[in-house]
Amino acid sequence: MPPATLxxxxxxxxxxxxxVSNVVSGYEHVSERMRQRVQSAxxxxxxxxxxxxxxxxxxxxxxxxxxxxEIDVPYFSELARDVIKAAAEIGYRVMIDQSGxxxxxxxxxxxxxxxxxxxxxxxxxxxxxxxxxxxxxxxASMPLVLxxxxxxxxRYDHVAIDNERAxxxxxxxxxxxxxxxxxxxxxxxxxxYETPHLRTKGYLSALAGADIEPDAHLMRPxxxxxxxxxxxxxxxxxxxxxxxxxxxxYSDILALGAIKAVFDAGxxxxxxxxxxxxxxxxxxxxxxxxxxxxxxxxxxxAHHAVARIAARIDDPTTTAEEVVAPHSLIVRQSTAG
Amino acid sequence: MPPATLxxxxxxxxxxxxxVSNVVSGYEHVSERMRQRVQSAxxxxxxxxxxxxxxxxxxxxxxxxxxxxEIDVPYFSELARDVIKAAAEIGYRVMIDQSGxxxxxxxxxxxxxxxxxxxxxxxxxxxxxxxxxxxxxxxASMPLVLxxxxxxxxRYDHVAIDNERAxxxxxxxxxxxxxxxxxxxxxxxxxxYETPHLRTKGYLSALAGADIEPDAHLMRPxxxxxxxxxxxxxxxxxxxxxxxxxxxxYSDILALGAIKAVFDAGxxxxxxxxxxxxxxxxxxxxxxxxxxxxxxxxxxxAHHAVARIAARIDDPTTTAEEVVAPHSLIVRQSTAG
DNA sequence: TTGTAAGCGTTATCAC
DNA sequence: GTGATAACGCTTACAA
Numbered sequence: 001m002p003p004a005t006l007x008x009x010x011x012x013x014x015x016x017x018x019x020v021s022n023v024v025s026g027y028e029h030v031s032e033r034m035r036q037r038v039q040s041a042x043x044x045x046x047x048x049x050x051x052x053x054x055x056x057x058x059x060x061x062x063x064x065x066x067x068x069x070e071i072d073v074p075y076f077s078e079l080a081r082d083v084i085k086a087a088a089e090i091g092y093r094v095m096i097d098q099s100g101x102x103x104x105x106x107x108x109x110x111x112x113x114x115x116x117x118x119x120x121x122x123x124x125x126x127x128x129x130x131x132x133x134x135x136x137x138x139x140a141s142m143p144l145v146l147x148x149x150x151x152x153x154x155r156y157d158h159v160a161i162d163n164e165r166a167x168x169x170x171x172x173x174x175x176x177x178x179x180x181x182x183x184x185x186x187x188x189x190x191x192x193y194e195t196p197h198l199r200t201k202g203y204l205s206a207l208a209g210a211d212i213e214p215d216a217h218l219m220r221p222x223x224x225x226x227x228x229x230x231x232x233x234x235x236x237x238x239x240x241x242x243x244x245x246x247x248x249x250y251s252d253i254l255a256l257g258a259i260k261a262v263f264d265a266g267x268x269x270x271x272x273x274x275x276x277x278x279x280x281x282x283x284x285x286x287x288x289x290x291x292x293x294x295x296x297x298x299x300x301x302a303h304h305a306v307a308r309i310a311a312r313i314d315d316p317t318t319t320a321e322e323v324v325a326p327h328s329l330i331v332r333q334s335t336a337g
Numbered sequence: 338m339p340p341a342t343l344x345x346x347x348x349x350x351x352x353x354x355x356x357v358s359n360v361v362s363g364y365e366h367v368s369e370r371m372r373q374r375v376q377s378a379x380x381x382x383x384x385x386x387x388x389x390x391x392x393x394x395x396x397x398x399x400x401x402x403x404x405x406x407e408i409d410v411p412y413f414s415e416l417a418r419d420v421i422k423a424a425a426e427i428g429y430r431v432m433i434d435q436s437g438x439x440x441x442x443x444x445x446x447x448x449x450x451x452x453x454x455x456x457x458x459x460x461x462x463x464x465x466x467x468x469x470x471x472x473x474x475x476x477a478s479m480p481l482v483l484x485x486x487x488x489x490x491x492r493y494d495h496v497a498i499d500n501e502r503a504x505x506x507x508x509x510x511x512x513x514x515x516x517x518x519x520x521x522x523x524x525x526x527x528x529x530y531e532t533p534h535l536r537t538k539g540y541l542s543a544l545a546g547a548d549i550e551p552d553a554h555l556m557r558p559x560x561x562x563x564x565x566x567x568x569x570x571x572x573x574x575x576x577x578x579x580x581x582x583x584x585x586x587y588s589d590i591l592a593l594g595a596i597k598a599v600f601d602a603g604x605x606x607x608x609x610x611x612x613x614x615x616x617x618x619x620x621x622x623x624x625x626x627x628x629x630x631x632x633x634x635x636x637x638x639a640h641h642a643v644a645r646i647a648a649r650i651d652d653p654t655t656t657a658e659e660v661v662a663p664h665s666l667i668v669r670q671s672t673a674g
Numbered sequence: 675t676t677g678t679a680a681g682c683g684t685t686a687t688c689a690c
Numbered sequence: 691g692t693g694a695t696a697a698c699g700c701t702t703a704c705a706a
Contacts, residue, residue: 005698005699005700006699006700006701007699007700015676015677016676016677016678017677017678017699017700017701018676018677018678018701018702019675019676019677021700021701021702022675022676025701029675029676030675030676031675031676034675034676049699049700050393050698050699050700051455051700052389052392052393052398052455052698052699052700053393053682053698053699053700053701054699054700054701055389055682055700056387056389056390056393056681056682056683056684056698056699056700057681057682057699057700057701057702058682058700058701059682061389063432063455070418071408071414071417071418071421072411072414072415072417072418072619074409074411074414077408077409077411077414078409080408080409080433081407081408081409081435084408084433084435085435093432093434093455094432094433095400095430095431095432095433096417096421096431096432096433097430098418098421118388118389118400118430227619227620227622227623231623253623256620256623257623259623259625260623260625263625282409282564283564283593283620285564286564286568286593286594286596286597287624287625288596288597288600288624288625342682342683342684343683343684343685344683352692352693353692353693353694354683354684354685354693354694355685355686355692355693355694355695356691356692356693358684358685358686359691359692362685366691366692367691367692368691368692371691371692386683386684387682387683387684388684389682389683389684390682390683390684390685390698391683391684391685392684392698393682393683393684393685393698393699393700394683394684394685394686394697394698395684395685395686395698396698
């Protein structure tokens with residue numbers, strides 16, 4: 001037996017489809033008697049509105065896309081959790097799309113690609129470069145909020161931390177505990193991503209403030225921000241004639257990989273090398289040593305991102321806003337002493 | 338300017354909508370001249386088929402739902418990654434739904450809830466009890482594949498490891514390295530979930546095989562399978578007069594929480610207490626000590642689950658299959674020696 | 675307050 | 691091989 005339709009309900013209740021629709025969508029001006037009659041027909045047939053038909057008619061799907069590089073990177077899965085929660089609170093569902101570090105795929109997702117109209121808006125945690133982003137802006141047909149990026153040109157809504165200050169704070173903390181040979185892992189020299197650049201800027205400004213000469217050997221790139229990348233970058237640092245006495249990693253799991261590399265080399269964290277990350281993922285509270293980090297307040301980010309996209313869906317002409325999410329230094333064992 | 342429709346393309350190419358549709362969907366019997374003419378009109382208008390309209394007509398959305406308790410639990414985010422990948426390979430997209438340990442929400446998701454017809458099938462990693470599952474079966478209107486559960490009654494497709502044997506293997510390994518007071522964390526005594534029960538069964542059978550008397554004090558429940566649950570359960574084990582010399586945890590992050598509790602109490606892993614988990618999440622390769630575990634082959638699980646659901650969508654009458662995923666013991670530092 | 679009917683963009687059934 | 695046209699199930703002017 002196929003699912004009941006609006007018409008079936010109307011026939012059973014002996015009213016018009018219009019009236020049933022009114023009842024279903026909670027329209028105000030329906031007499032109580034009608035409402036009862038219709039409701040019992042709905043119950044009897046176990047009627048559920050067909051969302052696809054509704055969407056075709058209204059143009060609204062009630063679905064948001066969350067585009068992230070990889071769902072199994074803890075920061076993104078924790079962000080996804082918060083976004084799904086925030087979206088549910090205002091009646092949206094979330095479809096997660098993995099860009100998988102693939103620029104082509106990102107572009108496709110943003111410009112609509114082969115899946116037009118499957119969602120009302122996009123929350124986008126991009127890997128794209130500045131140039132690509134601008135180019136896409138021209139084609140993107142959908143409400144868009146950028147997460148984590150800080151490219152304010154008045155065209156997109158943004159929700160991000162102050163990356164430069166966050167990196168500065170982390171580096172400053174390492175200086176404050178007396179470290180001088182401070183390495184940085186996470187720059188992406190061959191890409192025009194804004195986030196790593198801003199973090200490098202913050203790292204360098206903190207060094208400058210302490211009159212520490214930056215050393216190019218201590219700045220290691222990381223193609224992706226995964227544990228293995230932090231591990232191998234740290235191995236290279238340890239192979240230097242003078243290894244660093246501290247490492248600032250541009251993500252927590254990069255830092256967790258770094259810590260393992262330090263111990264595998266027979267050195268200790270934090271005694272020989274202090275390590276700090278960014279993100280404050282739960283894993284860092286259980287690692288040994290526990291991980292010092294810069295906390296990003298993902299619930300805040302998720303809440304504001306969803307609020308912005310909802311506003312933009314309701315009124316596409318609303319002026320773009322830039323929301324700066326708070327961050328805070330969290331000192332744990334990996335930088336103790 | 339609103340997006341171009343099939344009709345716009347037809348008008349521009351001076352052909353009927355039928356012909357355009359044929360070209361778009363790659364129908365065979367279209368003359369090359371027609372195809373060219375239509376294609377250039379498509380390009381000129383930057384036409385993209387409206388998936389919602391197509392769905393309304395065909396009844397297929399091309400979307401699968403993946404229902405899991407929490408996306409930010411590593412096992413689930415890694416599973417999600419593999420499911421998304423496997424689904425993409427055969428043209429499906431995935432919408433992730435968090436049940437959040439909420440039975441009511443699970444039921445709603447399964448019976449269609451308020452979101453009928455938004456996806457073609459459901460991949461369900463359930464927390465529901467046996468009784469609920471059977472009850473739902475009656476109402477569920479959608480193709481369904483169960484992940485991780487092992488309730489074979491011929492009604493649902495299942496993809497799962499042999500939970501009992503996996504637990505047996507883990508426990509046996511602890512016995513093999515000479516441990517006798519072997520604790521288990523993860524039973525859920527107040528719930529009728531099958532997975533924990535099966536693991537407990539495997540744990541007990543391994544003990545029995547080694548003539549070790551089970552000790553109720555060494556079997557600690559865990560409401561959820563998060564790090565904090567493993568941590569607190571282990572604290573309770575350590576408070577016993579005779580603490581265990583090994584702990585088998587029903588998930589990896591439970592085990593990671595357990596390891597932290599052991600060290601925080603001034604004891605060592607594996608010297609004082611060996612620890613093993615189940616799942617083989619990446620985090621366990623970077624923890625200190627690295628985590629022994631039972632590996633689940635999530636790509637296998639994802640691949641077969643997606644294949645089954647696709648088969649069931651194509652033919653709802655196909656007989657339910659039970660796919661048993663392979664598992665393998667992985668010995669790392671946390672049980673060395 | 676309720677009924678009638680047009681139309682959202684496709685695909686599919688019929689003819690030709 | 692191609693063209694007209696009727697659904698798919700819903701919302702919403704427009705009427706009554």
